[in-house]
Amino acid sequence: MNTEAKKQVFICAGTGCISSGANTIIDLMNVEIERQGLAKDVELIATGCRGFCEQGPTLVIEPAQRFYRRIQPEDIPELVEKELAQGEKVERLFYVDPQSGEPALSYEDISFFAKQTRIALKNCGFIDPTKLDDYLAHKGYEGLKKALTMAPEAIVEEVKESGLRGRGGAGFSTGLKWSLCRATPSDKKYVICNADEGDPGAFMDRGLLEGDPHAIIEGMLIGAYAIGADEGYVYCRAEYPLAIKNLQIAIKQAEEAGFLGNNILGSGFNFHLKINAGAGAFVCGEETALMASIEGKRGMPRVRPPFPAQSGLWGKPTNINNVETWSNIPHILRNGAQWYAQYGTEKSKGTKIFALTGKVNNTGLVEVPMGMPLRDIIFDIGGGIKDGKKFKAVQIGGPSGGCLPEDMLDLPVDYDTLTKAGAMVGSGGLVIMDETTCMVDIARFFLNFSQSESCGKCTPCREGNKRMWEILDRITRGEGREDDIEKLETLAYTVKETSLCGLGQNAPNPILATLKYFREEFEEHIHAKKCRAGVCSELLTYSIDAEKCKKCGLCARNCPANCISGNKNTPYVIDGERCIRCGSCMDSCKFGAVIRA
Structure with missing residues (x-):
């Protein structure tokens, strides 16, 4: 690292930013720095992942601590001329806080970074990993x-x-x-x-x-x-x-x-x-x-x-x-x-890295002290739920973890507390879900992963996970039976207690946690044949409000099943028997006349 350079430009060249075009940005930045005669005054450093992947490609200018995000090739000449040559801010490329709406003048002003404690990630984004x-x-x-x-x-x-x-x-x-x-x-x-x-x-x-x-x-x-x-x-x-x-x-x-x-x-x-x-x-x-x-x-x-x-x-x-x-x-x-x-709790010392993903504004890698409440991670570092939706659950610990509801957001993130709550720290997956998430479907999703990845050596994992997935799949298709919940719990505890390794022993966790905290959704699927999140398509029904219908025919023209009838004089009607529940009618209606139940 050339410490004599007046300015340093750190560009993330991790996989996330590379997929957003970081290598092109690096090449163009080098060319533009040379073209504007700044090669002796500026050092360009391609770093590893800084963690704020959702904002990539990202760029940091030192010593000004300026953070620029979502850089495009056409931004390079202006950045080099104004920021590197003249020391002027290019505010249109600043990160804007999703809650306050205020631009961040430096990366230390961004809650995503400011509220982390980086030990393992300390060097990531600040060194060239190949040097x-x-x-x-x-x-x-x-x-x-x-x-x-x-x-x-x-x-x-x-x-x-x-x-x-x-x-x-x-x-x-x-x-x-x-x-x-x-x-x-x-x-x-x-x-x-x-x-x-x-x-x-x-x-x-x-x-x-x-x-x-x-x-x-x-x-x-x-x-x-x-x-x-x-x-x-x-x-x-x-x-x-x-x-x-x-x-x-x-x-x-x-x-x-x-x-x-x-x-x-x-x-x-x-x-x-x-x-x-x-x-x-x-x-x-x-x-x-x-x-x-x-x-x-x-x-x-x-x-x-x-x-x-x-x-x-x-x-x-x-x-x-x-x-x-x-x-x-x-x-x-x-x-x-x-x-x-000095970091962490009495029984869980130090920090932990999490991959923060899902329905949250700020996604990426975050490192926090053990014991930080889930609420702080999701709403402070994560910037809250996307599109103003309501928080529903957080799935923590990867496919073998558990889903925790809103009333457990103040739980400290440590090994023992999360285990007692039916979840686990795991390797560090943290998936945020909003009101549009179906908890039965999410349990099926994670179990599908675990049963697909089973090596098949032991019977409880090989057969038990498959049977549980079949029950969940049946429930999401509207074919749930009266004793399905009881069967799921019996199978889950059997697989958990008798499987050979951690994959099988922890695979039932998503089921047990969702049954514990979101049992009413399972019951609705089975008894009322209803999916409150509108995810399980075979449990949905579509109809058209005759008073709101403008008789424009957009819904009928976009229906792949040709099951909507009507004309300019008559409100349109959906044939429920032929409807395939794809939702294209609701997507195409501009007047809110299509109702999903």
């Missing part, structure tokens, strides 16, 4: 250097005292996990980074791998030294090509600089790191299935014990943590356990 020097300029590998002066046992104790719990979903104590692996005698040990991120809508691991790959490498180095491992794997799904590319570059740089390989920094410590690209099976996020996949076998979980700490990869003691867990380790070693433990 080791950028990472070193932000105190990179100082945690490793400190660790190499400590006894391995002292490192394990430091991680224990920090209170860090695994960020992959289970929330097990990271330091305790390390101590169990360290205590197992063996001539060979492994550490693994679980980057097999498969939750729908989740991209926390991807953001870290793309934006700060050296942090994951440094964390794994510290863990390997503490445990006594000399070899490691990053198991990353192949659908993350940019993450794999940036990680490959970082590994090569670390090897060339002496941070990876033999006799690291002259300490006598040896560690070699490899990447294993997974084929995208969700079950391979389970640690024993993941190890089977690395070994070249079909990714299927096995019975535990023995646990990986005793017998893992190729039968050797193995420690597995996810991307976010590893990325916290350098900060803990560099700043100390007490520094990290």
